[in-house]
Amino acid sequence: MIELQGTSIFLRELTVDNVTPEYIGWLNDPEINQYLESRFTHHSIESVREFVAKKKESETEFFFGIFLKNSQKHVGNVKIGPINREHAFATMGIFVGDKTSWGKGIASEAISLIIHFAFTCLQLFRVDAGVYEKNTASLRTFQKNGFVVEGRRRMHRVTHDGRTSIILLGILREEWEALNP
Numbered sequence: 001m002i003e004l005q006g007t008s009i010f011l012r013e014l015t016v017d018n019v020t021p022e023y024i025g026w027l028n029d030p031e032i033n034q035y036l037e038s039r040f041t042h043h044s045i046e047s048v049r050e051f052v053a054k055k056k057e058s059e060t061e062f063f064f065g066i067f068l069k070n071s072q073k074h075v076g077n078v079k080i081g082p083i084n085r086e087h088a089f090a091t092m093g094i095f096v097g098d099k100t101s102w103g104k105g106i107a108s109e110a111i112s113l114i115i116h117f118a119f120t121c122l123q124l125f126r127v128d129a130g131v132y133e134k135n136t137a138s139l140r141t142f143q144k145n146g147f148v149v150e151g152r153r154r155m156h157r158v159t160h161d162g163r164t165s166i167i168l169l170g171i172l173r174e175e176w177e178a179l180n181p
């Protein structure tokens with residue numbers, strides 16, 4: 001079981017035992033899921049257990065829980081994958097479900113841990129991410145970690161208060177190395 005240690009959090013591969021009613025509540029909460037594609041599905045313990053079990057079997061995706069170091073509390077998830085081995089890149093996604101953990105640097109630290117894993121253990125050349133333009137907090141966390149805006153898909157998605165663009169982000173290994181000598 002892979003575990004990545006940070007300062008205030010650690011990432012550990014998610015198992016079906018981590019699928020609790022609280023986690024299901026995050027997925028179904030319209031404030032939390034407003035910028036996530038998963039909001040179009042209703043989630044249950046059974047459906048999410050099945051989802052997590054599939055991710056665990058996958059050879060092209062790593063699906064981690066974000067846990068607080070001081071309490072071991074599960075507060076969100078971060079994923080890297082699908083991994084394209086031929087071209088050495090992968091897409092990542094992040095989700096902090098526990099609202100009391102927002103604004104404390106947790107997403108920023110989780111992104112930092114996952115890109116370290118991507119460029120060292122997985123030997124990737126680049127990591128991609130996509131963010132709804134309205135999701136300013138998410139955009140900020142990626143940019144703080146050295147992701148560069150590479151494009152903008154104009155008015156690509158529908159939200160509860162109108163359409164929004166998708167901001168396409170990426171970081172190259174050499175850029176990450178320059179920031180983490």
Ligand SMILES: CC(C)(COP(=O)(O)OP(=O)(O)OC[C@H]1O[C@@H](n2cnc3c(N)ncnc32)[C@H](O)[C@@H]1OP(=O)(O)O)[C@@H](O)C(=O)NCCC(=O)NCCS
Nearest residue numbers: 032094095096102103104105106107108131136137138140
């Ligand atoms: C968006 C999300 C990932 C941010 O996580 P977080 O742990 O609160 O983020 P952090 O504390 O690491 O950093 C947030 C940064 O955004 C800034 N920020 C927070 N809210 C903001 C807002 N409304 N507008 C602008 N910036 C904002 C913070 O000031 C901080 O930047 P700073 O360190 O320069 O001050 C989290 O709220 C979340 O998972 N939301 C639900 C799911 C989601 O939207 N996931 C992202 C999909 S791409």
